[in-house]
Amino acid sequence: MPLNIPGTLVPLHLLVAPRLVIPSMVVRDIRQLDFYELRRSGYRGAVFDKDNCLTTPHKDQLVPDLKDAWRECREAFGECNVLIVSNSAGTRLDPGELQAESVTYYLSAPVLRHKVFKPSYSCISSIRKYFTSLPTPIRDDELIIVGDRIFTDIVMANRMAHGPLSIWTSGVWQREATAMRWLEKGLMQGIQRYRSKEETSQGS
Numbered sequence: 001m002p003l004n005i006p007g008t009l010v011p012l013h014l015l016v017a018p019r020l021v022i023p024s025m026v027v028r029d030i031r032q033l034d035f036y037e038l039r040r041s042g043y044r045g046a047v048f049d050k051d052n053c054l055t056t057p058h059k060d061q062l063v064p065d066l067k068d069a070w071r072e073c074r075e076a077f078g079e080c081n082v083l084i085v086s087n088s089a090g091t092r093l094d095p096g097e098l099q100a101e102s103v104t105y106y107l108s109a110p111v112l113r114h115k116v117f118k119p120s121y122s123c124i125s126s127i128r129k130y131f132t133s134l135p136t137p138i139r140d141d142e143l144i145i146v147g148d149r150i151f152t153d154i155v156m157a158n159r160m161a162h163g164p165l166s167i168w169t170s171g172v173w174q175r176e177a178t179a180m181r182w183l184e185k186g187l188m189q190g191i192q193r194y195r196s197k198e199e200t201s202q203g204s
């Protein structure tokens with residue numbers, strides 16, 4: 001896996017904008033999301049990460065346990081309004097876009113083609129271009145962005161000017177022992193400890 005330059009620069013951006021890493025919602029996986037309710041609340045489109053959110057890493061098929069939730073999501077938002085944005089399928093790591101085609105086949109959803117990895121501003125503008133080109137265009141603040149990586153999926157969502165709902169899926173389907181994952185885990189545990197301390201002091 002080549003170095004994700006936009007991802008590795010995130011800790012620097014954090015020094016000036018620490019809230020970038022805070023998701024709007026945390027769920028174990030997409031089964032905890034009520035897509036019909038989100039649609040009723042005004043969210044009209046959804047962006048999903050692939051690896052460890054919908055599939056196991058390097059696989060193109062949906063994790064079987066997510067079948068019902070995934071169907072409900074596409075039903076609630078409408079098929080074209082659910083977009084998969086991966087840092088593998090649909091990028092320069094996917095020669096001939098074969099994996100993007102395969103993921104679209106298995107997941108029945110379009111895969112964004114983009115040149116620079118999440119959480120780059122270039123990727124954000126490709127997402128925006130996709131949703132504003134739809135017959136009924138969708139704005140940033142009408143999107144939910146779902147993924148298992150803080151430094152790519154959540155930071156990207158929080159970088160979008162008119163905040164989409166950023167949803168972090170904390171359960172992973174296959175563990176990856178990377179330094180970035182370890183750093184994210186430590187960071188989230190720190191934030192949770194800080195929040196529970198704050199709640200305790202407010203309650204006392």
Ligand SMILES: [Mg+2]
Nearest residue numbers: 049051052148
């Ligand atoms: Mg992922």
